[in-house]
Amino acid sequence: MMFGVIQFPGSCDDRDALAGADRAGDARMLWHEDTDLSGIDAVVVPGGFSYGDYLRAGAIARFSPVMGAVAEFAADGGPVLGICNGFQVLCEAGLLPGALLPNAGLRFVCRQVEVEVERTDTAFTGGCDQGARLSIPVKHMSGRYFAPDEMLGALEANGQVVFRYADGHNPNGSARGIAGVCSEGRNVVGLMPHPEHAVDPMTGSDDGVSLFASVAATPEPAAARG
Amino acid sequence: MKARVLIRPKQGILDPQGKAVERALPALGFEGVSHVRVGRLVELEADSPDDLGALCEKLLANPLIEDYEIQVEENQEPRDARRRSGARRGQ
Numbered sequence: 001m002m003f004g005v006i007q008f009p010g011s012c013d014d015r016d017a018l019a020g021a022d023r024a025g026d027a028r029m030l031w032h033e034d035t036d037l038s039g040i041d042a043v044v045v046p047g048g049f050s051y052g053d054y055l056r057a058g059a060i061a062r063f064s065p066v067m068g069a070v071a072e073f074a075a076d077g078g079p080v081l082g083i084c085n086g087f088q089v090l091c092e093a094g095l096l097p098g099a100l101l102p103n104a105g106l107r108f109v110c111r112q113v114e115v116e117v118e119r120t121d122t123a124f125t126g127g128c129d130q131g132a133r134l135s136i137p138v139k140h141m142s143g144r145y146f147a148p149d150e151m152l153g154a155l156e157a158n159g160q161v162v163f164r165y166a167d168g169h170n171p172n173g174s175a176r177g178i179a180g181v182c183s184e185g186r187n188v189v190g191l192m193p194h195p196e197h198a199v200d201p202m203t204g205s206d207d208g209v210s211l212f213a214s215v216a217a218t219p220e221p222a223a224a225r226g
Numbered sequence: 227m228k229a230r231v232l233i234r235p236k237q238g239i240l241d242p243q244g245k246a247v248e249r250a251l252p253a254l255g256f257e258g259v260s261h262v263r264v265g266r267l268v269e270l271e272a273d274s275p276d277d278l279g280a281l282c283e284k285l286l287a288n289p290l291i292e293d294y295e296i297q298v299e300e301n302q303e304p305r306d307a308r309r310r311s312g313a314r315r316g317q
Contacts, residue, residue, distance in 0.1 A: 056288060063285075092288065099291045101235075106242040146239065146291060173240065 001025030001216040004040035006070070006086075008032045008061050013047035013196060017083065020196035024212035032064040042079040042123075042215045043070055045086030047139075047194060057100065057142050058088035067093055079123035079215045080188045084140055087180070087190030096181055096190045097155060098147035103140070104173025110139040112204060114166035115179050115193050119159050122182045124189045127214035134163075134207035136193040138171050143192040145174035145181075152176055158184065163191050227272060228299040233287045234265030265292075 003021035007014045007029050014029065021027035021044060030040070032050075037043065050061035061067065067089070074080050074095050082090035090096040103109060115136055117128040128134075147155065152175055155161055163180035170177045172192070180191025195208030235241045243264040251259050268286055272278060278296050287294040 055286070059285065059288070099288055101239065101291060102242055104240060104242055106246055144240075148290070 001041050002039055003027040003042050003044055003212070004030040004037060005044045005046055006030045006032060006066055007046075008048070008050035008064060008089075010050045010052055011046050011048035011085070013083065013085075013194065016194075016196040016199075017044045017046040020199045020208060021212050023199055023209050024216035030066060032061070032066050034066050035069045037069050037073050037078075040073070040078075042081070043073060044196075045070070045080065045082040045089050046196070047084030047086060050085055050089060053085075053142075056088075056092070057085060058090075058092040061085075061089045062093040071095060074183070074185075074188050077185060077187050081124050081211065081215070082188070082190035083194055083196060084138075084143070084192055087192055088142065090188060090190045095188050096183055097151060097160065098145055098178075098181060100142050100192070101144040101146045102142045103144055103171070108139070108141045109143070109171040110137070111171065112137050113169040113171055113179075113193060115163045115169070115191075116166050117162070118164055119162045119182070119186075121159070122162055122186045122189050123218070124211045124214050125162060126218050128210050132210075133166060134193075134195075134198070134210070135205040136195055136198045136208050138193045139197075140172070140192055143172040143174070145172075145178040145192070147175060152178075155181060160184065160186075162189055163193070227275060229270055229272060229275065229278060230297045230299070231268040231270070231278070231282055231286050232265060232295045232297065233268065233282075233292050234263055234294075236291055236293050239291060 005014050005017045018027045088100045115134045117132045120130050160181050162182045164177045165179050182189045195211045198205040198208035241263050244262040248262040282294045
């Protein structure tokens, strides 16, 4: 399993994402100008401030050359994980439903939260237990998940809500406590909390490893996708 | 031609920046101000107004969370006149 971690100008969690992925498989960096994803089995769009968050978080990054290749990769069923700013990028690109708004409290939040795994039938949660509580940090300014009510209803009906903040842990006013969602095909997953910052007990939790391990345990080699 | 695009959070979406501004006003002695919404203004020059709508839909605004309004400057020259025209529209 080869993970590819995308580096945009302004990414800052790319190295942690690489280290997290490295615990479950092999991992290498991709540059935002790359358009060739051959040999990559899973893509990670990391956190940070791609293109300085100009205009809106993720709005400019979605037009970078690599994102065209990521959209094709996702359309072929390739697993794609968006973390924090990566989640914002995937929403802006239309690969995931919804949008991330400025935190309801208008403050940057940086703390450990408890997140519940609601769906284990996605590319990145197959190795988690249903209802498992993961201790993972959040650190963001614009992490309030939003979608119109009818879209939220459809997401819940389709089982596309993958992670919810545990009761009392919603740090940003996200609609219905949603911390992460997936695409209809269940191969694209995005979340605001940072699993790549929770990969070593030394830093308080290694619960985040399970996301990388899940996709590594159910490999879908690039060759098989054609 | 010159144009301005006004982008604001959709009605019904909590705008914490607007709320923060609204809460600050009474402390400064400004009473009776409510429903403050904070958006952004994009000024641009374009060869033609035809693509401005698509440009807003694809990049300047996220239609899921934001409304936008395109204002094409009517009086382009001279610069002083343009400024006055802009001020009138704002009132």
